[in-house]
Amino acid sequence: MSLSASAVTLLGLVAWSLLLLFIMVNQRGLLVLGGRMKVNAFSADGSNTPSAFGQRLVRAHANSVENLPLYAAALLYAMVSGQTQLTDPLAPLLLGARLFQSLMHLISTSALFVWLRFAGFLVQMLILAWWLLRLAGLA
Structure with missing residues (x-):
């Protein structure tokens, strides 16, 4: 059975959120086990x-998870x-x-990386808006 690009993207979005979670759990586990x-x-916001x-x-991770329902729907x-x-x-481009966006977030919070992160986010939002228009038969 061959998966569509949309199905692969959906699985990729879930896998990426899970990978970020595994990295976070690993990091926290090492901190706990290391005393x-x-x-x-741990505070919920990681502060x-x-x-x-x-x-x-x-x-x-939180950003990936909070946006996942939009893309998944x-x-x-x-x-x-x-x-x-x-x-x-456009599914592979969205992924x-x-x-x-996530990688830019992980690398730095400098102004340049915040702008790069925003660019990645903007691409996702534009793709989602385009999809909704097309799926609703408005474009």
């Missing part, structure tokens, strides 16, 4: 993580309604933009 933090000391990377990782609708021909062409 550097207590298991119940008390010993490294700036840990804080950025928490935000990158559009992609699932396209798949269920047999309209993946509308989402397939690439999501990965790019």
Whole structure:
């Protein structure tokens, strides 16, 4: 069975969120096992993580998870309604933009990287808006 680009993208978005979660759990596990933090000391926003990377990782993961339902809904609708021909062409670009945004988030919070992160986010939002217009028959 061959998967459409939309299906591969949906799986990729979920896998990316899961990978970020595994990295975060690994980092926190090492801190706990190394005696550097207590298991119940982590703040939800990562603000008390010993490294700036840990804080950025928490935000990158949260951002991936909070946007996943938007992409998943559009992609699932396209798949269920047999309209993946509308989402397939831009699906890999959406996944690439999501990965790019997260990676920029993980690398730095300097102004340049915030602008790059925003560019990746903007690409995703424009693709999603285009898909919704096309799926609704308005474009």
